[in-house]
Amino acid sequence: MIAIPLKTQYIFGICGLILFVSATLLLFVRVEFNKQLDNELQKRGISIARNLAEASIKPLITENHVALQLMINDLKQREEDIHYIYIITNQQQIVAHTFGLTFPPGLLSFDRTDMRAGKHIVQPLQLGQEQLEDVSVGIQGGDFGRVHIGISEKLLKAEQQKMLLNNTPFLALILLMGAGGGWWFAAKITKPIIALSNSVKMVAKGRLDIVIPVTTHDELGELTAAFNSMTDDLRKRTELQQLTENELRQKAAMLEDEIAERQMAQEELAYQQCQLEAFNRTLEDRVKNALAQLRIKDRVMLAQGRQAAIGEMINNIAHQWRQPLNNLGLIVQNIKADYDCGTLTAEAMTQDVNKMMDTIMFMSHTINDFSSFFSPDKKMTIFNISQGLAKVIAMIEASLSKQDIQIVITHGDTDVAVEGNFNEYNQVLLNLLNNAKDALVERCVEHPVISVYITREEGQAVVRVRDNAGGIPDTIIEQVFDPYFTTKELDKGSGIGLYMSKTIIKEHFNGSITAANVADGAEFTISTPHART
Incomplete structure (x- = not known):
C-alpha cells in the first residue's frame, strides 16, 4: 500500500472541501437559474397562447379555418422556440395545427384537459426525443375550445450550458487558491510532526537516548514531552528486561526436559x-453453500411475490372495470336509439347522463381503492348496507335489463349497518351480483332471478345473494374462493374476484363470506359485525 505524506493529505482534504463547497454552490445557482428560466418560458408561452386564443375567436365563430391555419403557421415561423400549435374544439375536433399532413395520434390521448376550463394549464410533454412544455388556454373562457402551444426547452438547456462554461474558470481559480493555502497551512502544521517522526524512526533502530526538544506549548508540544517520557521509561524497562531474560534462560534449561x-x-x-x-472447514463450506442457496430462493420468491402482486392488482382493476364499461356502452346505445326514434327527452337525457357520471365516479373510486388496497390508513365509516346495494344495482341496471334478469331485494331489518370502507363493501356486492348474472346468462335460465336478503342475526349484519342458475358443482364448491380459480373461459374471468372479496371481508371488515347450494341455485352469505348508526 502506497504511503501518502501527511502534508499531501492535508492539501487534498482542503482542496476537496473547497471543491465540494464550490460544486454545491454552483448546483444551487444552477437549480435557481433553471427555475427562473422555466418560469419565464412558461410566462412567455401563456402570453402567446392567450393572445392567440383572443385572435382565434372571430375565425372560429365564422368557421374560417383557413385564416386560423395561416395565423398559427405565421406565429410558429416567427417564434423559433415554438415546437407546435394546434386548436381543438369542445367536440375534440382539431381545426388547425402545424404538424403538416399527419397529426401525432398520441397527442390527443395525452390531452385530457377539460375543454371548458377557463384557466391556463402547463404540462410537461415528451414528444419524440424532445422535452416540451404544453401550454393550453381556453378560448372565450373555454366555450370555443382550447389553444395548445408546445414550447421547446432547447433555450433552457443552452442557457444552462452557458452558465456552466462561464463558472468553470471561477471554480478553477477557487480550487487553485485553495491548493496554495492548503500547501502553506499543511507545511506549517506538519513541520513539528515530521521532526517527531524522524525521532521515532531513530528510537525504532535502538537509540533510546534520544531526547526531542519541546518547541511549542500546544498539543504537539504535549505529544513531544510524552514521547520523551515514553523513551525514558522504555530504556529503563529494557534494562530490566535484560536481567529478567537471564533468569528465564536458567529456568528454560530446567523446563527443556519437561517439554521433551x-x-x-x-x-x-x-x-x-x-x-x-479439516472437518470444520468442510462443515463451514457446506453451511455457506446452504445459506447461498437459501438466499437465492428468497430472492426468487420475493421477485415472484412482487410480480404476482402486480398481476393480481391489474387483474383486479380489469375485473372491476369490465361491467361499468359495459353499462356505459349500453346507456350510450340507448341514448342513440331514443334519438334515432325521436323519443329522446331532456329528462331522459339527464337521467342517462347522471347514470353515466355515477358509473364513471364509481370507476374512479374503484381505481383509487385498488391503488391503496393494502394500505392500513383507509377511511373507516359507518354506512347502511341498503344504500351501498342501491348504488351497485344502479351501476348494473342496464346490463340486468338487457338479459331480462329480475332482481328482488328483501329487508329483514330496515337499518342494517357495518363499519369499514364504503367502496370496498360495494365492490364485494358487485362481484357477487356479477357472478350470479354470469351464471344465469351462461346456463340460459328461462326466468332468471337474483334475490338479495338483508337482515341482522345475533349481532351480525348478514347479506345473502341467491340465484336460480342451478348451483355450484359439489366437487369445486370448496375452491371457488381460491385465487385464480375460475370455471369461466380465459377471456371471461380471471378467478380473482371471489378471492379478493373474501380478503376484503375477512381482513377489512372482520367478517366472513361463504358459498352454499340451495334449492335451485347458489347462495353467497356475507356476515360482518353490525354497527350502530
Whole structure:
C-alpha cells in the first residue's frame, strides 16, 4: 500500500472541501437559474397562447379555418422556440395545427384537459426525443375550445450550458487558491510532526537516548514531552528486561526436559487438531453453500411475490372495470336509439347522463381503492348496507335489463349497518351480483332471478345473494374462493374476484363470506359485525 505524506493529505482534504463547497454552490445557482428560466418560458408561452386564443375567436365563430391555419403557421415561423400549435374544439375536433399532413395520434390521448376550463394549464410533454412544455388556454373562457402551444426547452438547456462554461474558470481559480493555502497551512502544521517522526524512526533502530526538544506549548508540544517520557521509561524497562531474560534462560534449561516429555503428547494433540480443523472447514463450506442457496430462493420468491402482486392488482382493476364499461356502452346505445326514434327527452337525457357520471365516479373510486388496497390508513365509516346495494344495482341496471334478469331485494331489518370502507363493501356486492348474472346468462335460465336478503342475526349484519342458475358443482364448491380459480373461459374471468372479496371481508371488515347450494341455485352469505348508526 502506497504511503501518502501527511502534508499531501492535508492539501487534498482542503482542496476537496473547497471543491465540494464550490460544486454545491454552483448546483444551487444552477437549480435557481433553471427555475427562473422555466418560469419565464412558461410566462412567455401563456402570453402567446392567450393572445392567440383572443385572435382565434372571430375565425372560429365564422368557421374560417383557413385564416386560423395561416395565423398559427405565421406565429410558429416567427417564434423559433415554438415546437407546435394546434386548436381543438369542445367536440375534440382539431381545426388547425402545424404538424403538416399527419397529426401525432398520441397527442390527443395525452390531452385530457377539460375543454371548458377557463384557466391556463402547463404540462410537461415528451414528444419524440424532445422535452416540451404544453401550454393550453381556453378560448372565450373555454366555450370555443382550447389553444395548445408546445414550447421547446432547447433555450433552457443552452442557457444552462452557458452558465456552466462561464463558472468553470471561477471554480478553477477557487480550487487553485485553495491548493496554495492548503500547501502553506499543511507545511506549517506538519513541520513539528515530521521532526517527531524522524525521532521515532531513530528510537525504532535502538537509540533510546534520544531526547526531542519541546518547541511549542500546544498539543504537539504535549505529544513531544510524552514521547520523551515514553523513551525514558522504555530504556529503563529494557534494562530490566535484560536481567529478567537471564533468569528465564536458567529456568528454560530446567523446563527443556519437561517439554521433551510433553512433545509427544502435543504431536498427538496436533494430529487430532488437524483432523478437527479439516472437518470444520468442510462443515463451514457446506453451511455457506446452504445459506447461498437459501438466499437465492428468497430472492426468487420475493421477485415472484412482487410480480404476482402486480398481476393480481391489474387483474383486479380489469375485473372491476369490465361491467361499468359495459353499462356505459349500453346507456350510450340507448341514448342513440331514443334519438334515432325521436323519443329522446331532456329528462331522459339527464337521467342517462347522471347514470353515466355515477358509473364513471364509481370507476374512479374503484381505481383509487385498488391503488391503496393494502394500505392500513383507509377511511373507516359507518354506512347502511341498503344504500351501498342501491348504488351497485344502479351501476348494473342496464346490463340486468338487457338479459331480462329480475332482481328482488328483501329487508329483514330496515337499518342494517357495518363499519369499514364504503367502496370496498360495494365492490364485494358487485362481484357477487356479477357472478350470479354470469351464471344465469351462461346456463340460459328461462326466468332468471337474483334475490338479495338483508337482515341482522345475533349481532351480525348478514347479506345473502341467491340465484336460480342451478348451483355450484359439489366437487369445486370448496375452491371457488381460491385465487385464480375460475370455471369461466380465459377471456371471461380471471378467478380473482371471489378471492379478493373474501380478503376484503375477512381482513377489512372482520367478517366472513361463504358459498352454499340451495334449492335451485347458489347462495353467497356475507356476515360482518353490525354497527350502530
